[in-house]
Amino acid sequence: AQSVSQHNHHVILSEAASLELGCNYSYGGTVNLFWYVQYPGQHLQLLLKYFSGDPLVKGIKGFEAEFIKSKFSFNLRKPSVQWSDTAEYFCAVKGGFKTIFGAGTRLFVKA
Amino acid sequence: NAGVTQTPKFQVLKTGQSMTLQCAQDMNHNSMYWYRQDPGMGLRLIYYSASEGTTDKGEVPNGYNVSRLNKREFSLRLESAAPSQTSVYFCASSEDGRNTEAFFGQGTRLTVV
Numbered sequence: 001a002q003s004v005s006q007h008n009h010h011v012i013l014s015e016a017a018s019l020e021l022g023c024n025y026s027y028g029g030t031v032n033l034f035w036y037v038q039y040p041g042q043h044l045q046l047l048l049k050y051f052s053g054d055p056l057v058k059g060i061k062g063f064e065a066e067f068i069k070s071k072f073s074f075n076l077r078k079p080s081v082q083w084s085d086t087a088e089y090f091c092a093v094k095g096g097f098k099t100i101f102g103a104g105t106r107l108f109v110k111a
Numbered sequence: 112n113a114g115v116t117q118t119p120k121f122q123v124l125k126t127g128q129s130m131t132l133q134c135a136q137d138m139n140h141n142s143m144y145w146y147r148q149d150p151g152m153g154l155r156l157i158y159y160s161a162s163e164g165t166t167d168k169g170e171v172p173n174g175y176n177v178s179r180l181n182k183r184e185f186s187l188r189l190e191s192a193a194p195s196q197t198s199v200y201f202c203a204s205s206e207d208g209r210n211t212e213a214f215f216g217q218g219t220r221l222t223v224v
Contacts, residue, residue, distance in 0.1 A: 009151065032210050043201065043215040044154075051210035090153060097142055097161040098169065099205075099213055103153040 002027045002095045004102035012108045013081050021076040021105050023091035032094040033074040035065055039087045083111045113137050117202050117216035124192045124223045132187040132219050134202030142205045143185035147198040160185055192223045
């Protein structure tokens with residue numbers, strides 16, 4: 001069965017600080033990994049995805065994530081956050097037809 | 112581009128009432144999903160449909176039924192609403208293939224009193 005664990009439930013940063021959100025997954029098959037973002041009052045949108053190839057994946061708005069197979073991890077990073085990055089971030093793993101999400105990390109960026 | 116459209120956006124029900132949440136997508140996707148979002152629990156899969164005519168249970172199917180009416184539409188029904196079903200419900204769709212992302216609707220905020 002698929003499962004996803006996100007380490008931090010709430011993160012508070014100042015603008016220009018670096019961000020790293022942890023994600024570990026469990027799945028017995030070929031992994032397909034995603035990070036989604038949900039801005040306040042909005043629906044989820046895709047930030048980036050990994051399914052094969054270069055384990056360092058670049059997404060929108062300066063986000064990137066690194067797939068480390070040996071650690072079953074897919075951590076999200078951004079070198080310098082902005083106030084507009086305030087949102088909830090979800091890691092997800094897709095196996096077959098089902099996509100399973102982590103519990104989410106709420107990020108608040110202080111201006 | 113409409114994408115994934117859900118109705119209604121807000122709903123208040125009394126315990127024991129029934130209702131159907133509607134979802135339609137115009138992207139010609141085969142796969143459709145219903146999730147519920149609760150604080151601290153992320154999104155949990157209720158039911159999904161890999162193609163027209165098929166439906167399968169997800170992580171939390173109890174208390175819900177679904178219908179894949181055609182390729183475009185996937186409805187979620189609460190036969191006898193309970194306060195534990197107070198949540199935000201999201202419908203999503205995706206193309207076939209393991210590397211394809213889900214596209215989400217705007218959500219339905221449901222309160223059961």
